[in-house]
Amino acid sequence: MAPIIGASTQVRNSPGAVCYLAAMNLRILPCMTLFGAGALALGGCGSDDGPVDGGDTMATETGDGDPGDGDGDPGDGDGDGDPGDGDGDPGDGDGDPGDPNNTACSALVAGLNSGFMIDGTPRDFYVDLPSGAEDGGPWPIVFNWHGLGDTATNFRQLVSGFVDDPAFPFIGITPEDTDFEVMVPIVGSFPLDWDVFAVNDGDVDDNLEIALYDRVLACADQRWGVDDDHIHSMGFSLGGITTDMLATTRGEELASVATWSGGYWSNPNNIDMLLAMVVNWPVYDVDNGYPQLIFHGGATDTFDVVPMFYTLSFFDFATNDVSFLNDRGHDLVVCDHGGGHTVPQAAGPEHVI
Numbered sequence: 001m002a003p004i005i006g007a008s009t010q011v012r013n014s015p016g017a018v019c020y021l022a023a024m025n026l027r028i029l030p031c032m033t034l035f036g037a038g039a040l041a042l043g044g045c046g047s048d049d050g051p052v053d054g055g056d057t058m059a060t061e062t063g064d065g066d067p068g069d070g071d072g073d074p075g076d077g078d079g080d081g082d083p084g085d086g087d088g089d090p091g092d093g094d095g096d097p098g099d100p101n102n103t104a105c106s107a108l109v110a111g112l113n114s115g116f117m118i119d120g121t122p123r124d125f126y127v128d129l130p131s132g133a134e135d136g137g138p139w140p141i142v143f144n145w146h147g148l149g150d151t152a153t154n155f156r157q158l159v160s161g162f163v164d165d166p167a168f169p170f171i172g173i174t175p176e177d178t179d180f181e182v183m184v185p186i187v188g189s190f191p192l193d194w195d196v197f198a199v200n201d202g203d204v205d206d207n208l209e210i211a212l213y214d215r216v217l218a219c220a221d222q223r224w225g226v227d228d229d230h231i232h233s234m235g236f237s238l239g240g241i242t243t244d245m246l247a248t249t250r251g252e253e254l255a256s257v258a259t260w261s262g263g264y265w266s267n268p269n270n271i272d273m274l275l276a277m278v279v280n281w282p283v284y285d286v287d288n289g290y291p292q293l294i295f296h297g298g299a300t301d302t303f304d305v306v307p308m309f310y311t312l313s314f315f316d317f318a319t320n321d322v323s324f325l326n327d328r329g330h331d332l333v334v335c336d337h338g339g340g341h342t343v344p345q346a347a348g349p350e351h352v353i
Contacts, residue, residue, distance in 0.1 A: 145239030263317030
């Protein structure tokens with residue numbers, strides 16, 4: 001199997017999609033799936049890799065038996081259910097029965113989770129599990145965010161058919177939006193699905209999507225075990241921007257990222273005068289060099305936020321983000337599928353997962 005070489009190499013990895021490797025060090029990388037390997041990949045290359053190594057779960061730390069070290073002593077907050085430590089008692093704010101702000105992790109189920117309370121906000125999302133989820137693990141996990149105006153029910157199809165991939169079985173999480181309303185100067189307030197605009201308006205932990213990611217990740221780990229070396233996120237359009245927001249705020253724990261028509265609003269080159277009126281992201285400060293697959297649809301990859309008034313160019317976002325991410329230590333595969341603002345079958349999830 002031929003390796004992919006260098007930043008200037010163009011590779012056609014699926015019908016109609018031309019991709020190139022934007023590797024900061026021009027090093028040779030093998031053909032592996034992006035999520036399955038936790039490394040850069042062109043899915044069309046295939047893989048000789050076997051099943052995913054189990055790895056450690058997200059909760060692997062052990063203590064030596066002394067009180068307060070998090071290993072099982074009363075009051076040390078270790079998640080073992082001792083009175084008063086905030087990890088298992090009714091009403092203590094951690095999701096146990098009687099806590100009005102958070103649904104208990106034990107309520108997490110395969111399929112649709114509806115009205116799952118996260119920091120006082122009811123959220124809906126789908127959980128797709130690999131066979132043997134209850135007995136196996138720890139499992140990779142993939143968060144999957146839909147585009148503006150789409151639904152989780154529809155977008156779930158991008159991951160649900162792949163969770164039993166023998167080379168990369170995983171837990172799929174497809175959230176539903178909250179019709180989050182954004183105040184746009186001159187235009188007024190209207191729903192734009194995801195809470196991805198004023199991310200740094202106060203504490204990022206108050207962000208609805210970051211809160212969902214944090215809570216569902218912790219609950220999935222508690223229920224089935226999560227491989228902390230394989231935490232991934234993907235999304236399309238505003239869902240791609242949501243993924244890039246997670247990469248900006250939770251990038252230290254992500255193994256890889258894939259976006260169709262996304263964009264980093266932590267990249268100053270992506271923020272024009274009008275977008276600056278509604279967008280406020282933290283400065284990008286991530287040391288983890290996670291790889292990213294960036295799909296875009298070429299020069300016609302645009303979206304009219306306000307017809308005849310304001311248009312976003314996801315082609316420009318992708319172009320700007322290549323140097324932005326390379327300069328910060330991230331290797332990329334950048335694919336122009338030429339189909340405009342869409343996720344065409346030729347550039348679908350089978351080339352990512």
